[in-house]
Amino acid sequence: MTELLVERGGMCATIQDLGRCGYRAWGVAVGGAIDRQSARAANLLVGNPPNSPLVEITWHGTAVEWSAPTLVAVCGADLRGTVRGDPFPLDRPVIVPPKVLLQFRGSQRGNFAYLAMAGGLEVPRVLGGHGTHLQAGFGGWQGRALQAGDRIPIGTLGVLNRAIAEVLEVHEGTAGLRYGDWGAGRSFDHWQAADLPLRVLRGCHFEWLTAASRGEFFTEYFRLTPECNRIGYRLDGPSLKYSSECQLASLPTIPGTIQLPPGGSPIVLMADAAPTGGYPQIGYVISADIPRLAQVRIGQRLTFQEVTWEEARQAAASTEQDLDRLALAIGWRLARRGTRSL
């Protein structure tokens, strides 16, 4: 059985999937990949089902190799992955020879890279998901971030995994890697679009803000503070104020909820946030823009733009279309193989 061999854990690398549902009433977060779109793209590129367990790599330091030739794809942030000193190709399927070290040297763009491998990582399903819940120490690989010496089994290959690998067999790239001239394309470059405003739905306590703060929320710049992790992103910007003092019983939250504690600096809840929270909710970053927010770097500035519920649904549908197009393009590559030599 092929294994993923962890040479160095790095800053924080965890196994994730697309999250768990059904346990929020017990206080269990949805979790899963913080940039779901990149995670899904990476899985598609190697022929996996979209929810297959993969590695979410944060920033830098992670180094891995495989016990046998493995079809892999890296999507999301550009963490300057290198193999034998050469840059590792992003956003495309790549066959890596055994015992060749893939190292992530640090962020060029974005925060989280997704490393998918054909067959998916074989980790047990816990509470309806494969993702690592770091705070509670369960899921993923032994409930923790990857460490040097971990050997994680990879599942058996399916027809689609094999078909993609066969297409790539004919290409010989640098450093013994095999990859084609095709990949996921630019629609997954979330970080490139970081200057675009983040689209938000008005929150249930938006009206509690003073008129001035309501205006500032949609016109002023906010900046990402270093207090950011998989639970939440704290922002710095104009000090937003409520028109009166507000006390709340804990309310349901979703990833993307923009909470405003009395201090005036908003916190956007991310994948690992608890399903309830006691701070007023001034907005919700729409699901289509959460991957983009996830990849915004500390110190980078961002703005918010109000959209309607229908616009949010349309944006979500267009995200799905991007992924459907990618799946179609891969299918087309595989179909073409029989009629023309690559």
Added chain:
Amino acid sequence: MKSDSAIRLACEQFEIRPLGESSLSVRFHQIPTDRIGGVVFAAAQAIGSRLNPGDFELVPGMESLAVHSLRQDFDVERTTSSVREVLSALNCPARKPARVVELPVCYEVEFAPDLAEVAARCGLSAGEVVRLHSATLFTVRLLGFAPGFPYLEGLPRQLHLPRRAIPRVAVPAGSVAIAAGQAGVYPQASPGGWHLIGRTPRRLFDPAADPPALLKWGDSVRFYSISATEFRAEETTP
């Protein structure tokens, strides 16, 4: 309104709003505090039996209820009107006796770093704090903050204190805590801002169990005092 009689909801007593793109948040208003828990519970059950169970996840809160869609094609209008219909016809039965869960707590100083300070700030002796805490029948109003963390209602007034000014970076698992008029238990080691007045050897959250949490929404909870020797004995024999 007598607290043991059935209750019906008037339309101004609940409000249904979208929560993001794929969820609804139901909030309850003007319901007596001794009935709100029963209303949320009855609402969750009634909505749960009306909606297709595989399509939605219901999460009861303190004075609210979340209805999360698990499907791509969430129909916000249809779901809202279904939920409104269910709530308008809701007939919350008189309160049923809740399950009582008894939790052992060691209140000795090595497990209760804030007990002396809590006692001093409340103008009580440490023994009186322990007696008040362990004589109370608490109600689980929410599992949140962390997996399996129970927010317990019923803390006696004499023990009401704000959260610690500086939260701890690491609170040990099993820590029994109070703050902001509530009691709780930290199921895992985590950061925390509540006052730690004891520790239980019981495991409150086990991801391998089904359900994963020892306590569930609506349970009654009573704490009883054990010695450090008993704590260690239970800790080593799970």
